[in-house]
Amino acid sequence: MADAAVPPLLRPFEATGRWTLALLDALGRFAVFFGEALVAAVTPPLKVRALVDRIHYIGYRSLLIIVLTGAFTGMVLGLQLYLTLSRFGSEAFLGPAVALALIRELGPVLSALMVTGRAGSALTAELGIMRITEQIDALTVMALSPVRYLVTPSILAGLISFPLMAGIFDLVGIVGGYLVGVELLGLSYGTYFGEMQTFVRFDDLMTGFWKSVCFGVLVTWVCTYKGFHVGHGAEGVARATTQAVVLSSVLVLVWDYFMGSVLP
Amino acid sequence: MIEVEGLWKAFGRQVVLRGVDLTVPAGSITVIIGRSGGGKSVLLKHLLGLLRPDAGRVRVGGVELTALRGEALDRVRRRYGVVFQGGALFDSMTCWANVAFPLREKLRLPPAEVAARVAQALEQVGLGGMGHKYPAEISGGMRKRVAIARALVTEPEIVFFDEPTTGLDPILVNTIHGLILSLHRRLGFTAVMVSHEIPEIFEIADRVAMLHDGRIVEVGPPAAIQASTNPVVRGFIRGEPEALAT
Numbered sequence: 001m002a003d004a005a006v007p008p009l010l011r012p013f014e015a016t017g018r019w020t021l022a023l024l025d026a027l028g029r030f031a032v033f034f035g036e037a038l039v040a041a042v043t044p045p046l047k048v049r050a051l052v053d054r055i056h057y058i059g060y061r062s063l064l065i066i067v068l069t070g071a072f073t074g075m076v077l078g079l080q081l082y083l084t085l086s087r088f089g090s091e092a093f094l095g096p097a098v099a100l101a102l103i104r105e106l107g108p109v110l111s112a113l114m115v116t117g118r119a120g121s122a123l124t125a126e127l128g129i130m131r132i133t134e135q136i137d138a139l140t141v142m143a144l145s146p147v148r149y150l151v152t153p154s155i156l157a158g159l160i161s162f163p164l165m166a167g168i169f170d171l172v173g174i175v176g177g178y179l180v181g182v183e184l185l186g187l188s189y190g191t192y193f194g195e196m197q198t199f200v201r202f203d204d205l206m207t208g209f210w211k212s213v214c215f216g217v218l219v220t221w222v223c224t225y226k227g228f229h230v231g232h233g234a235e236g237v238a239r240a241t242t243q244a245v246v247l248s249s250v251l252v253l254v255w256d257y258f259m260g261s262v263l264p
Numbered sequence: 265m266i267e268v269e270g271l272w273k274a275f276g277r278q279v280v281l282r283g284v285d286l287t288v289p290a291g292s293i294t295v296i297i298g299r300s301g302g303g304k305s306v307l308l309k310h311l312l313g314l315l316r317p318d319a320g321r322v323r324v325g326g327v328e329l330t331a332l333r334g335e336a337l338d339r340v341r342r343r344y345g346v347v348f349q350g351g352a353l354f355d356s357m358t359c360w361a362n363v364a365f366p367l368r369e370k371l372r373l374p375p376a377e378v379a380a381r382v383a384q385a386l387e388q389v390g391l392g393g394m395g396h397k398y399p400a401e402i403s404g405g406m407r408k409r410v411a412i413a414r415a416l417v418t419e420p421e422i423v424f425f426d427e428p429t430t431g432l433d434p435i436l437v438n439t440i441h442g443l444i445l446s447l448h449r450r451l452g453f454t455a456v457m458v459s460h461e462i463p464e465i466f467e468i469a470d471r472v473a474m475l476h477d478g479r480i481v482e483v484g485p486p487a488a489i490q491a492s493t494n495p496v497v498r499g500f501i502r503g504e505p506e507a508l509a510t
Binding site for chain 1: 312354370
């Protein structure tokens with residue numbers, strides 16, 4: 001309905017209604033997009049070569065940034081937690097404190113944010129460029145599903161890679177905490193790892209695992225969606241890439257809180 | 265072979281197609297001409313099933329394309345080969361892999377047959393030995409030729425060309441047109457081409473249709489179009505903007 005036909009007093013309501021409908025429309029398309037990817041994941045043929053390529057792209061090529069971030073996160077945790085725990089005479093619990101912080105929270109969340117910035121943005125840009133250069137249309141007119149070839153392998157790769165990246169982040173972080181707490185600040189090796197074994201439970205590992213699985217699906221879903229539905233030209237690709245990274249990062253943090261409050 | 269009836273399409277408030285009627289006979293080369301931004305590519309996308317009209321219909325071989333979705337639409341598309349304006353080659357694949365792609369994925373041919381047909385297709389477009397190059401490593405003209413090879417390697421019934429020679433030098437324009445004509449004679453496909461390479465298209469077209477102001481204003485053999493008394497058609501062919509302002 002044109003604005004001119006709506007009485008001025010009612011225009012804010014009309015605008016709110018239009019905004020709400022647009023939001024519902026976007027959410028619906030977002031959900032349908034995921035549904036199509038899910039159908040392609042469970043019906044043959046699965047594009048195995050494309051999946052392996054995406055795992056390499058999202059996971060293997062993020063290794064360096066994961067190792068660097070994990071190491072320094074562990075070292076900072078080791079330092080700050082030692083200083084805090086020593087005020088209460090509880091330095092002996094440094095090992096489990098570092099491990100629990102990494103395994104339950106920082107490993108899944110920070111590794112997801114790092115991979116979002118590195119691989120998620122690249123994924124959006126790649127698909128966006130494919131969209132504006134009509135490569136996606138080329139697949140469609142060949143009667144081949146662009147979702148099956150481009151989206152499903154990426155989402156499955158996220159599902160596989162994110163928990164692996166989180167695991168590597170945790171391991172490297174624990175070593176980083178060890179270097180600071182044991183080698184630098186003088187805690188004993190046996191205390192650091194012994195207390196860790198006592199207090200870190202299987203539930204903690206599963207919490208971290210399920211978080212990173214969810215993050216893997218969320219990030220790749222958002223980034224592929226944004227790339228697929230890019231606007232016109234280079235500006236459209238740039239805008240989509242920025243939106244994908246920001247939205248993915250926010251969703252990771254929001255979903256992290258939600259899972260933290262639901263999981264044991 | 266292809267029938268367009270009363271096609272209307274608007275994007276927001278901008279009406280691009282205002283009741284397009286067009287028939288493309290089987291086995292012919294039909295070229296659609298018209299001003300830049302006049303809706304030629306939009307019309308082409310309707311024939312490919314990439315856009316749905318606000319009104320009207322498209323029939324391909326008697327089947328109403330506009331009513332189809334999913335697998336039924338894909339069945340029609342399997343008869344197509346398409347050369348996009350920029351080539352639309354897959355960046356991450358070599359030229360060889362690009363041409364092989366529809367043979368592997370669409371026709372599911374065995375590797376030996378794929379290799380033989382790809383080699384033949386690249387030879388036909390004068391790019392034998394260039395298969396190992398990536399699209400970014402070759403010129404624009406070469407990319408167009410690889411795109412033509414990819415579109416025709418499956419020997420489709422209907423081939424669509426979206427401005428296949430835009431941005432190329434005059435020698436390459438004639439080379440590409442000559443290539444399309446010789447492949448058309450050999451394979452006998454129905455071709456729909458969007459172009460504004462006047463007068464070169466008159467040498468390869470069986471029929472020319474002029475799209476102006478969202479409608480087909482005239483359609484006929486090249487000689488009839490060149491001799492047209494319609495001021496819009498004459499103005500476009502002669503490059504006279506004031507004639508198209510009416």
